Amino acid sequence: MNYKEVKNIVEPILQQQTLYQLNQVRVFVDNSLKNALTQDFKDEEDKSKYLVDTLFGIRDFVMTQ
Numbered sequence: 001m002n003y004k005e006v007k008n009i010v011e012p013i014l015q016q017q018t019l020y021q022l023n024q025v026r027v028f029v030d031n032s033l034k035n036a037l038t039q040d041f042k043d044e045e046d047k048s049k050y051l052v053d054t055l056f057g058i059r060d061f062v063m064t065q
Contacts, residue, residue, distance in 0.1 A: 021065055025058060032057075 032054040041047040 025061065028058065028061070029054075 032051075036047060036051055036054070039047075039050070041050070
């Protein structure tokens with residue numbers, strides 16, 4: 001086998017829908033992190049709650065897919 005044949009065998013195959021969904025997760029995470037850094041939270045506990053809610057949002061999205 002040559003290099004191209006081996007590469008084609010082991011290369012992951014992502015469908016267009018999967019790429020779109022991964023991009024949605026990336027955008028959601030990026031926006032959530034930006035909000036966590038720029039919002040004026042009362043204290044660190046509120047910031048932690050926001051980040052935990054973000055993680056639950058990611059979990060829920062993944063579970064529905």
